[in-house]
Amino acid sequence: MKQKVFVNFSIPLSLLLMVLIFSGCSPAASQPQQKLNTNVHVADYRSVQAQTILQDLLKKSPHKQHPRLMATADDFKRIQAEVKTDPNMQRWFSSLKTAADKILPQPVVKYELPDGVRLLDISRTVLTRTIDLSLMYRITGNRIYADRAWEELSTVADNQKFADWHPPHFLDTAEMTNAAAIGYDWLYDYLTPDQKTTLQTAIVQKGLTPALNVYRGVTKGPSNTVFWKDTNNNWNTVVNGGIGVGALAIADESPQTQAMAGEILQDAVQSIQKSLAVYAPDGGMPEGPGYWDYATSYMAYFISSMDTALGTDYGLSQMSGLSQTGYYPIYMTGAGGSFNLGDAGAGSITYSPQLFWLAAKYKEPDLMYFALKGNKPLDLIWYQRAQFKSPVETGLPLDKHYVDPATELVTMRSKWDDPNAIFAALHTGDNQANHGDLDVGDFVLDALGVRWAVELGPDDYNLPGYFDMKTGRWNYYRKRAEGQNLLLINPGQGPDQNSKAIGKIVSFSSTPQKAFAIADLTTAYDQQASTVKRGLQLPDNRQEVVLQDEVQLKESADVWWFMHTAAQIQLSPDGKTAALTQSGKKLSVRILSPEKGTFTVMDAAPLPSSPNPTGQKDNKGIRKLAIHLSGVTSATITVVFNPILNGQPVTPQLTSAQPLSEWK
Numbered sequence: 001m002k003q004k005v006f007v008n009f010s011i012p013l014s015l016l017l018m019v020l021i022f023s024g025c026s027p028a029a030s031q032p033q034q035k036l037n038t039n040v041h042v043a044d045y046r047s048v049q050a051q052t053i054l055q056d057l058l059k060k061s062p063h064k065q066h067p068r069l070m071a072t073a074d075d076f077k078r079i080q081a082e083v084k085t086d087p088n089m090q091r092w093f094s095s096l097k098t099a100a101d102k103i104l105p106q107p108v109v110k111y112e113l114p115d116g117v118r119l120l121d122i123s124r125t126v127l128t129r130t131i132d133l134s135l136m137y138r139i140t141g142n143r144i145y146a147d148r149a150w151e152e153l154s155t156v157a158d159n160q161k162f163a164d165w166h167p168p169h170f171l172d173t174a175e176m177t178n179a180a181a182i183g184y185d186w187l188y189d190y191l192t193p194d195q196k197t198t199l200q201t202a203i204v205q206k207g208l209t210p211a212l213n214v215y216r217g218v219t220k221g222p223s224n225t226v227f228w229k230d231t232n233n234n235w236n237t238v239v240n241g242g243i244g245v246g247a248l249a250i251a252d253e254s255p256q257t258q259a260m261a262g263e264i265l266q267d268a269v270q271s272i273q274k275s276l277a278v279y280a281p282d283g284g285m286p287e288g289p290g291y292w293d294y295a296t297s298y299m300a301y302f303i304s305s306m307d308t309a310l311g312t313d314y315g316l317s318q319m320s321g322l323s324q325t326g327y328y329p330i331y332m333t334g335a336g337g338s339f340n341l342g343d344a345g346a347g348s349i350t351y352s353p354q355l356f357w358l359a360a361k362y363k364e365p366d367l368m369y370f371a372l373k374g375n376k377p378l379d380l381i382w383y384q385r386a387q388f389k390s391p392v393e394t395g396l397p398l399d400k401h402y403v404d405p406a407t408e409l410v411t412m413r414s415k416w417d418d419p420n421a422i423f424a425a426l427h428t429g430d431n432q433a434n435h436g437d438l439d440v441g442d443f444v445l446d447a448l449g450v451r452w453a454v455e456l457g458p459d460d461y462n463l464p465g466y467f468d469m470k471t472g473r474w475n476y477y478r479k480r481a482e483g484q485n486l487l488l489i490n491p492g493q494g495p496d497q498n499s500k501a502i503g504k505i506v507s508f509s510s511t512p513q514k515a516f517a518i519a520d521l522t523t524a525y526d527q528q529a530s531t532v533k534r535g536l537q538l539p540d541n542r543q544e545v546v547l548q549d550e551v552q553l554k555e556s557a558d559v560w561w562f563m564h565t566a567a568q569i570q571l572s573p574d575g576k577t578a579a580l581t582q583s584g585k586k587l588s589v590r591i592l593s594p595e596k597g598t599f600t601v602m603d604a605a606p607l608p609s610s611p612n613p614t615g616q617k618d619n620k621g622i623r624k625l626a627i628h629l630s631g632v633t634s635a636t637i638t639v640v641f642n643p644i645l646n647g648q649p650v651t652p653q654l655t656s657a658q659p660l661s662e663w664k
Contacts, residue, residue: 126179174242605619
């Protein structure tokens with residue numbers, strides 16, 4: 001029996017009249033494929049109105065034209081041709097087919113909160129399956145894939161099986177809405193009228209209506225239900241992106257969906273500006289590369305769908321920093337993985353499919369060079385045949401300073417495209433950054449294809465107080481300064497850095513032979529120290545790494561220096577040198593100063609004076625290289641790292657410590 005769409009919300013009279021006029025008039029004839037409009041006045045997104053959005057939809061996608069999300073019918077025809085001739089497309093298609101075929105016999109999802117809090121894993125499973133199966137259908141025309149996709153989509157649309165898409169944790173709702181919208185759009189010519197109505201009703205009732213109530217301020221529920229609208233972190237991008245895609249999918253189905261979708265798209269374009277603004281001025285992101293990947297994927301879903309469905313993004317893509325943000329994961333990644341700040345994982349994200357979208361959108365050929373190494377379904381959508389160049393060919397600088405105070409950091413490397421290259425990074429940033437740690441001054445180090453100085457990453461998100469950025473979060477080892485590669489001064493039960501500290505890179509230099517950065521970390525230790533500075537350097541010919549700390553204390557104190565590593569550690573008899581071994585590779589670590597400084601090896605676990613709540617991860621396989629100075633009023637700690645290549649250490653360039661003030 002065909003279902004009716006019932007939507008309980010008020011529609012402004014002017015908007016209702018407008019959509020009724022639209023629904024009664026004959027839309028313009030289908031126009032030829034247009035070049036994406038990248039010359040829209042940048043201010044347009046600040047005042048774009050629902051009427052304008054709906055007018056653009058009816059012009060660009062007349063007669064309920066589908067597909068229109070991220071790709072049009074012409075795009076899919078191109079993809080069908082290129083999977084027969086382009087080696088990259090053939091590789092991605094083969095991988096897609098393998099993944100889609102594995103889905104076919106699997107049972108459909110069930111409504112469950114695996115961790116007791118989130119439906120998110122289920123939403124992401126539905127999204128992955130919908131993209132894989134629907135894309136296979138569009139490329140091959142084989143209905144077996146569409147049939148299986150409909151099984152999944154009809155399940156989540158069924159009110160008996162999925163009463164809602166879990167708005168108490170609104171990411172779950174947004175990702176499920178995105179999945180349903182993509183399925184609705186890419187399977188449009190497969191779906192029967194009743195199936196379209198079923199899925200449309202679910203998108204409206206379970207996705208768009210809860211979102212509209214938040215935009216309007218009607219919903220006053222828990223923070224995870226409503227805070228996304230006004231925050232500037234990944235939640236804002238993901239929710240606005242997922243809900244916006246949902247609105248674009250069904251906007252022209254009826255006067256009611258036109259009114260609802262127009263209002264939602266107007267609100268989404270307004271709201272998403274808050275999170276896109278954090279990419280200014282140079283494309284960095286305070287939440288680190290892992291959450292960069294998550295947020296920019298939804299930015300790409302939304303803006304690319306606006307381009308294909310509306311012919312414009314109203315200038316959103318021209319906001320400061322977005323044209324450069326594709327380089328952020330590239331600069332944040334060495335041979336050992338990404339600099340996984342905060343709650344991010346350490347895996348490489350330089351192969352994310354949105355790099356193809358960014359490469360095409362902003363005409364950056366070396367982004368495509370990195371993206372070509374990936375293997376994801378959306379590579380087939382966003383890839384465009386074009387000449388690409390390696391970072392060596394384009395002369396991409398080896399080093400990068402991200403200057404926004406919330407994001408600030410420097411990354412340096414010895415070479416591009418060398419698996420043995422040195423990669424070193426120094427972070428200052430803001431200790432209150434979303435998903436952040438007490439990590440002002442943190443560093444990582446790669447050499448010989450190995451991550452030597454590691455980040456521990458996230459703990460269990462459901463630990464009590466884990467996201468309490470005032471007190472609770474700082475009880476957990478992985479979130480404290482002692483769980484980073486940092487200094488500690490007189491550690492105790494409380495936060496071991498100022499939890500509101502913002503560090504600052506005060507000097508940065510990059511030449512072909514040498515690079516260094518110097519950070520002022522004083523605000524992070526302002527209770528104990530009058531001055532704390534840290535310098536990170538790749539000296540002459542970039543063959544070794546120097547890390548130097550200079551500390552002036554307010555009174556006599558204990559100072560700890562920590563570096564976490566997965567390597568085996570062997571200390572010299574005098575404790576001045578540590579030989580690190582990992583994956584058959586070796587790194588020499590030596591103390592240049594202070595004269596009485598020696599290494600010890602410790603477990604990656606809280607100090608006896610630190611809090612140690614139950615339920616934390618045990619950091620198995622990680623040890624801590626440490627230096628402990630007791631009862632000092634000042635200290636200069638200089639540590640030099642030398643890769644040992646083919647059994648021979650690089651000849652040390654630095655034999656004595658040089659004050660940071662003399663680094664030039």
